[in-house]
Amino acid sequence: MTIEEVQNQIIEEFEIFEDWMDKYEYIIELGNNLEPYDDKNKTTSNLIQGCQSRVWLNAEMKDGKIIFSADSDAIITKGIIALLIRVVNNRTPEEVMNADFSFIEKIGLRENLSPTRANGLVSMIKNMKAYGLAFYSKEK
Amino acid sequence: MINIQKIKQDFPILSQKIYGKELVYLDNGATTQKPIQVIEKLKSFYSEINSNIHRGVHYLSNKSTEEYENARKTVKEFINAKSTKEIIFTKGTTEAINLVAFSFGETFINEGDEILVSQTEHHSNIVPWQMMCKRKGAKLVVIPAKANGELDLEKYKLLLNSRTKLVAVAHVSNSLGIINSVKEIIDEAHKVGAKVLIDGAQAIQHLKIDVQNLNCDFYTFSGHKIYAETGIGVLFGKEETLNQLSPYQGGGDMIKTVSFEKTEYADLPFKFEAGTANYVGAVSIAEAIKYLNNIGLQEIENHEKELIDYATEKLLEIEGLKIIGTSKHKTSAISFVLEGIHHYDAGLILDKLGIAVRTGTHCAEPTMKHFGITGTIRASFAIYNTKEDIDKLVLGINKVKLMFG
Secondary structure: OOHHHHHHHHHHHHHOOOOHHHHHHHHHHHHHOOOOOOHHHOOHHHEEEOOOOEEEEEEEEEOOEEEEEEEEOOHHHHHHHHHHHHHHOOEOHHHHHOOOOOHHHHOOOHHHHOOOOOOOHHHHHHHHHHHHHHHHHHHO | OOOHHHHHHOOHHHHOEEOOEEOEEOEOOOOOOOOHHHHHHHHHHHHHHOOOOOOOOOHHHHHHHHHHHHHHHHHHHHHOOOOHHHEEEEOOHHHHHHHHHHHHHHHHOOOOOEEEEEOOOOHHHOHHHHHHHHHHOOEEEEEOEOOOOOEOHHHHHHHOOOOEEEEEEEOEOOOOOEEOOHHHHHHHHHHOOOEEEEEOOOOOOOOOOOHHHHOOOEEEEEOHHHOOOOOOEEEEEOHHHHHHOOOOOOOOOOEEEEOOOOEEEOOOOHHHOOOOOOHHHHHHHHHHHHHHHHHOHHHHHHHHHHHHHHHHHHHHOOOOEEEEOOOOOEOOEEEEEEOOEOHHHHHHHHHHOOEEOEEEOOOOHHHHHHHOOOOEEEEEOOOOOOHHHHHHHHHHHHHHHHHHO
């Protein structure tokens, strides 16, 4: 599936939720089920310090694809991380570099992406794309 | 007895629904809502009076100037300053502190001098002093806090010495709501000849302030936290001290004469008000003060005391909730954490229930560090809050616990 197809799939999944409560319960569930993050990767250089929640992001190259792993101290942030990873994980640097994350807005979670450094998610997206660019430049 | 329901009706914003739920506004420490009296005053000022102050000879300019200077008088009386020369209008508390940090630093601070701030300050009462210390080669010294969030006055006394030039402390800590013993802090500092700045941003709207009785050298507060506009604040400074300080910014209104060779500065308070002042903001402060005086400051203090006592009692009934800053001397703000639940998660869910609280570090990272936490949930109250608001907060927290349990 392309990045766009995965995003459309997520948007469809969220359409069934009738109220915010169900939606957030689902995000909490995603957060709780996020792939465990290796503690050795909880380094300062992987830390995105928000003034509300903290996010750790790690990226490695494997067979030409970027493998992302991430964690946060807040569950809702973790749930959104799970969605972001689902969209860009295991993809080529070029795909990651050019990814857009418009689904966040379409599933009504834009408030979680305020331009302030509140929860670290905006910086996380920026860093994911920066990893894409860095690995892409390295390949060239 | 004050009629809170009637007071609430003075605040149009409070009658709205958020996500279909009645708004419960408990983020007053961040900013207070505005009563219709202040909103109407702004409307009539712009519709009938507006003109630049201190400049024109024409009718409107005179009227505008008169309103601005009357606002200064109202503030002077509200905090019982000796003279209107001691009331400087600024952009807010932050600018007021920066003004003192700069001007006091330029005039009085030399290498090796010491500035004292407390462990529980807002960043606005830390960073300007850090910048000043860096500029002047001075040292920033921290007054430690105790486990309950109160400042350790015994240790404070040991820190004071002949090198101490200024002590900067909040009247009420923004993240914990604790009322610091500022009177004692001021008296002790004066014994070694140090000046004292009190950051009153979280006190002015809750406690009766008397700067002569406190005997502080500087007192600062913001308009938007006392039911007035944003972008306006007040610096009180003792006349003799302010007279000694060099100006903060240069520009119009702060000068007597200007030539390329030499500029003579204006007298107080204008010396510190460069450029066109936020005169409309000043007028809004005066209107807000008038509003509060009509209700009665003692009545407000009583009501808010009742609210914080009730909130403390109800919150402590919640299992897994821990109050941060357990001092008994508090006003209008409670910070707490929930066991196993991140404050950001809690804040998001409370928001969806129509409850506005503040979560995070509250611009007080050293305070959070003191308690070994990354943030809290803070509920902060104002005159229009009711026990019912607190009941809704408690219900909300229980809902949060269910969702993350």
